[in-house]
Every structure is written in structure tokens, then in C-alpha cells.
Amino acid sequence: MPISADAIRGYVDLMVLSLLRDSPSYAYELAQRITSMSGDDYAIKQTTLYSAVKRLEAGGLVSSFAGVSPSGKPRTYYRIADAGLAYFDLKVAEWRSTKSVVDRFIDAASEGVSQ
Structure with missing residues (x-):
């Protein structure tokens, strides 16, 4: 089932930063x-x-920074900064807390429990 843009909107930055932790990349490659x-x-x-x-x-x-893609086309590449690494860690912790809270509601509904 495809995920709606509304459901994932607050986590796009986290996804981009997670990919840039591996290596610099340009926008089209990030999208792919x-x-x-x-x-x-x-x-x-x-x-x-x-x-x-x-x-x-x-x-x-x-x-x-300016770079060249593997196909030889000029591209704007992005790399994560030290502040981005710290922010990534913060957002991962926030995501885990958010997921934990939402999971409690889903689990309670699945078990037919109300608070």
C-alpha cells in the first residue's frame, strides 16, 4: 500500500539525512x-x-557543491554537515518515541482495550 505524502511529510528530512550519512548525493539520485x-x-x-x-x-x-554525475552531467551534490549528523541523531530518537506512542494506541485498539 503506497504511503501518502501527508503521512510521511515530517520525516523527509530524516530520510534525506540518513542517505547523506553514507555519501554525498544529488537530488535525482536521492529521489531514486x-x-x-x-x-x-x-x-x-x-x-x-x-x-x-x-x-x-x-x-x-x-x-x-558542484560535481559531475556518473553520466557526465553537471550536478549539485549535497553532503551532511556535522550539525546534520547531530540533528539526525535527535530526529531518530524523536521518531522512535513517536512510533512507540502511536504503537501503544494501535496495539490497544487491536486488543480491544481502551484507556
Whole structure:
């Protein structure tokens, strides 16, 4: 079942930062990797991705530099900054807490328990 953009909106930055932890990348490649890693359950729109990398860059969490793609085309690459690594860790902890709280409600509903 495809994931709606509304459901994942708050986690796009986390996904981008997680990919940039591995290596610098350009926007199209990031979009392809997001789709691939999601098992085709989520395909990010280019406008959403560009907004995310620009927001992360404005916040000092990533930096950009000119490079050339494997096909030889000029590209703007993004790399995670030290502040981005710290922010990533913070957002992972936040995600785990959020998931834990939501799981409690889902589990209670599945068991027919109300509080």
C-alpha cells in the first residue's frame, strides 16, 4: 500500500539525512534511492525533495557543491554537515518515541482495550 505524502511529510528530512550519512548525493539520485529503499511504497516528488534539501542547507545541516554525475552531467551534490549528523541523531530518537506512542494506541485498539 503506497504511503501518502501527508503521512510521511515530517520525516523527509530524516530520510534525506540518513542517505547523506553514507555519501554525498544529488537530488535525482536521492529521489531514486528513497523510492528504492521504500520498496516502491513511497515515491518522493521532486519539489518536496528540493524543498527539503534547501531547508536543510539553509539550516546548516547539509552543504552543497558542484560535481559531475556518473553520466557526465553537471550536478549539485549535497553532503551532511556535522550539525546534520547531530540533528539526525535527535530526529531518530524523536521518531522512535513517536512510533512507540502511536504503537501503544494501535496495539490497544487491536486488543480491544481502551484507556
